Amino acid sequence: xxxxxxxxxxxxxxxxxxxxxxxxxxxxxxxxxxxxxxxxxxxxxxxxxxxxxxxxxxxxxxxxxxxxxxxxxxxxxxxxxxxxxxxxxxxxxxxxxxxxxxxxxxxxxxxxxxxxxxxxxxxxxxxxxxxxxxxxx
Amino acid sequence: xxxxxxxxxxxxxxxxxxxxxxxxxxxxxxxxxxxxxxxxxxxxxxxxxxxxxxxxxxxxxxxxxxxxxxxxxxxxxxxxxxxxxxxxxxxxxxxxxxxxxxxxxxxxxxxxxxxxxxxxxxxxxxxxxxxxxxxxxxxxxxxxxxxxxxxxxxxxxxxxxxxxxxxxxxxxxxxxxxxxxxxxx
Numbered sequence: 001x002x003x004x005x006x007x008x009x010x011x012x013x014x015x016x017x018x019x020x021x022x023x024x025x026x027x028x029x030x031x032x033x034x035x036x037x038x039x040x041x042x043x044x045x046x047x048x049x050x051x052x053x054x055x056x057x058x059x060x061x062x063x064x065x066x067x068x069x070x071x072x073x074x075x076x077x078x079x080x081x082x083x084x085x086x087x088x089x090x091x092x093x094x095x096x097x098x099x100x101x102x103x104x105x106x107x108x109x110x111x112x113x114x115x116x117x118x119x120x121x122x123x124x125x126x127x128x129x130x131x132x133x134x135x136x137x
Numbered sequence: 138x139x140x141x142x143x144x145x146x147x148x149x150x151x152x153x154x155x156x157x158x159x160x161x162x163x164x165x166x167x168x169x170x171x172x173x174x175x176x177x178x179x180x181x182x183x184x185x186x187x188x189x190x191x192x193x194x195x196x197x198x199x200x201x202x203x204x205x206x207x208x209x210x211x212x213x214x215x216x217x218x219x220x221x222x223x224x225x226x227x228x229x230x231x232x233x234x235x236x237x238x239x240x241x242x243x244x245x246x247x248x249x250x251x252x253x254x255x256x257x258x259x260x261x262x263x264x265x266x267x268x269x270x271x272x273x274x275x276x277x278x279x280x281x282x283x284x285x286x287x288x289x290x291x292x293x294x295x296x297x298x299x300x301x302x303x304x305x306x307x308x309x310x311x312x313x314x315x316x317x318x319x320x321x322x
């Protein structure tokens with residue numbers, strides 16, 4: 001039952017990524033060119049609603065659908081890992097035009113070359129795992 | 138119902154993304170897609186090479202199910218819910234992309250110059266897709282999250298680290314497109 005819920009959430013996510021064109025390389029390019037409000041509107045409106053939702057859940061102590069306490073995990077404090085990692089991610093995001101959610105949506109939409117991007121992103125994740133202790137965090 | 142077959146405007150898509158995050162929080166999980174890449178490495182046996190991948194991946198099965206849904210959603214969105222998938226980007230952006238050699242701008246969902254199956258025959262394209270993917274995977278894990286984990290979940294929870302990461306995403310993206318693209322394309 002729970003698996004079905006995750007699957008349905010994923011399907012809604014995939015449809016939304018495709019239909020919003022957030023999975024389109026062109027939209028990412030246009031966003032970094034500041035030539036359209038579209039992507040900023042998507043991220044911005046999701047964020048405004050997201051902030052309200054998270055604050056309400058926290059302040060009203062809302063329980064999950066299963067009656068469990070909801071935990072939010074604060075991110076560890078650091079500057080370098082977020083900035084360096086973020087810049088590297090941004091370089092890849094603009095070049096490949098896809099981030100880790102939409103890249104899977106694009107498989108479903110039938111773009112074979114996105115598999116190269118996915119395999120390479122697995123490789124990048126693997127190399128990070130190998131180098132983790134040697135990198136500034 | 139015609140609207141459903143057209144591209145969805147930001148004021149429909151953004152709230153749905155917030156709703157997806159809300160649903161995941163309410164079933165006791167969180168919205169973050171890039172951690173699936175780590176899980177997939179673990180399933181492939183990466184735990185033998187680095188401790189970072191030593192964890193019980195079965196606890197992440199729920200998120201892999203979300204990924205499976207995202208794939209199915211991509212099929213449904215493109216095959217059943219779309220009549221014309223060409224992305225109507227700004228005409229100025231189209232002119233600009235035409236000058237870079239992307240003649241498919243404004244006529245396709247993804248640039249055929251990079252994402253048509255025949256583009257895989259070009260070593261340069263293969264290298265670009267590989268470098269792009271590698272940076273996405275490496276950078277997301279280094280930064281501890283991607284667009285969903287930091288820009289949506291983290292910022293929704295008012296996390297300063299997520300703000301730093303998102304600023305980094307933009308520095309990297311702007312540098313790639315404004316400085317490196319003229320050399321690459």
